[in-house]
Amino acid sequence: MSGGVDGEVRVSTDGKGVPTVHGPDRVAVARGLGWVTARDRLFQLDLFRRRATGRLAEVFGPGLLAHDTAQRTLGIRIAAERALRDLPPGQRALVEAYTRGVNERLATLPDLPVEFAVTGGAPEPWHPGDCTAVALLLAQMLGGDGAEHRMRAVMEAALPAGVVSFLLPEQGPYDVGIDGRPAPPPQPPDPALLATLAGIARDTRPDPGAAPVVGADESPFGSNAWAVSGRRTADGRAVLANDMHLPLTAPPLLYRVSLRYPGHEVDGLVVPGVPAVIAGSTGRIAWGATRLTADNARLVPLGDDEPLTVRTERIEVRGGEPVEVRVQESRFGPVYGPALLGRPVALRWRPLEPGGLDLGLADLAEAGTAEEACDVANRAAGPPLNIVVADAHGRVAWTVTGSFPGAARLPRLVDPPGGLVVVANNLTPQHAAAAHVAANGFSACRARRIVTLLETGAPLAEADLAAVQLDTDAGFFAFYRDLVRAAAGDAGDTPPALRDALDAVEAWDGTAGAGARGLGLLILLRENLRESLFAALLQPCRALDPRFRYTWFDHELPLRALLRSEPAVVPAPYRTRARFVLGQLELSAAMLRVAAGPATAPARVADVTWGALNRTGARHPLSPLLPDLAAMLDLPDAALPGCAESVHAAHTGFGPAMRLVASPGRPGDAILHLPGGQSGDPRHPNYADQFDDWLRGRPAPLLPGEPRDDVVLAHLQEAR
CATH class of the missing domain: 2.30.120.10 (Aminohydrolase, N-terminal nucleophile (Ntn) domain, beta-sheet knob region)
Known part of the structure; x- marks a missing residue:
């Protein structure tokens, strides 16, 4: 590397607040990245390191004491300092340059951001170990804490082996490979086992006041990523699409950047606090990431x-x-x-553990081919992720990154004949080929739908992939609509109290669009059916461990098998499947009326739209403390299309934290959406100016526009 941190660094900013950092090498550019991140997101930087190291109670009070206690118990700060000491020299140089940039901005601030007036005091100087602490926080958010191992141990101690394997399936009804090919269908369950389960459910009396057994949907992190090779485009280019599903916050969790140094033009997104572009595009590759349910705890x-x-x-x-x-x-x-x-x-x-974390993903921005990007990802010991790549040679690839004990070789797939790689938090045969890498994946429903939408036979381009990201098909819930129809037919006369609920089910248009009616009822119905059945079957686990939770993410296969089995698996006090389904439908309708709110709820459940229930809910961390200022601090509360099982994955306060569609070397055609804006200052014009494009899915460019100002860091003086 030439120039070092003392080379001149220039930061230009466009009308959207997107910075372009120019420097003589990537170390100098890291300094500029730290400076501009502190300019725009200083409070968020401070919040991330506090969250990582267990120091939130200092500013938010005793309500965060449990969180801080957990982080201190883990020893995140200790591990972060060890990881910092162990970083290779090149990564250490990036961290130190980034730290210098943050502190230069901190030292020259004319005024502290308004948030610090509420929380009290000025932020401490940034430390290089804060970068590794935030990286550990990301690994924690995206990884696991061994909950599935706790669950399995209790189940194996309390239940027959056949029941355990039935409730913890390795396959699901939608499975596809990384290359988009459908996996072999799972074997149907043993009829004798279903008969045994029917007897258990009938004879069990779960405590109605107990906490829910099912905890499988509580980890709100995911993503879609896919890439099509030149075999599927008109001009032989490869194109990448990535939308990361994360909590929606004000400001957004991610920050847009463009980095320029000799031989490199990098456009993408970073997590404030970590000097690495986690998804983006260069002249050589475009890359994205999704959460990998890692088997590393x-x-x-x-x-x-x-x-x-x-x-x-x-x-x-x-x-x-x-x-x-x-x-x-x-x-x-x-x-x-x-x-x-x-x-x-x-x-x-x-x-x-030693060697368990580094910042090697920063090297993705310098990879030249799909294979080189896979090599970078496999060497890196950062958060556990699937990495999807498109390169300038028209080729695509998938691999994983992270630190996995016992994994001899990490899996990858480069340039498959079908010209497609796709992953949506599901596990695939390619994952299974490498032991000790991943476990407990999510349903492949989104991945299967993406494959279906891409099989048009027509050449694909950026606009086509962007349209797939916005798809709100919710066909996953057609099973539950049909279940209600069958139950209503079997039950004979329908009680008048259920007519409204049945009308809502029939009103559903098959989507998770904001105007869809009936979807909220079907989602609640599935949750209530699931809880009733699994609570009955898992009662022995609760007897052994009162805190037991069922945390298997892809449980649709056993759930559907139970709901269509013969003999019927029906929990007490119900005697027939029809009465069970309709009873849970009535309960779900009552819950929906409460969720819709008495002030705004329509008179009929059938008139409740999905958008009335599913809201953007992007809140500033201080708005609960300052309710009178919430309207200024929070982003607009709008109807949010999409649901957990649609490609446009969303629920209130959670959704696509970015959308990227890019082809390497064609940044002018690339698309990027951010749910908010660049600035963390609620008074700034760039606080929420990208929100509406994101919400409505309007194409927005990845490349920054014309600069509105320049800052030369070498002299720390502004030139306008």
């Missing part, structure tokens, strides 16, 4: 003679006395969470 039962060390963490609490937390450490990791089957457990989470 273990719960290790500890014996009575296990040697433990103890450290004490002091947590400052705004408006209260400091709290001291006593953390026990084993040779495997911290003692974490409740006991498992009567034994304390240590969490062995790979990112906390």
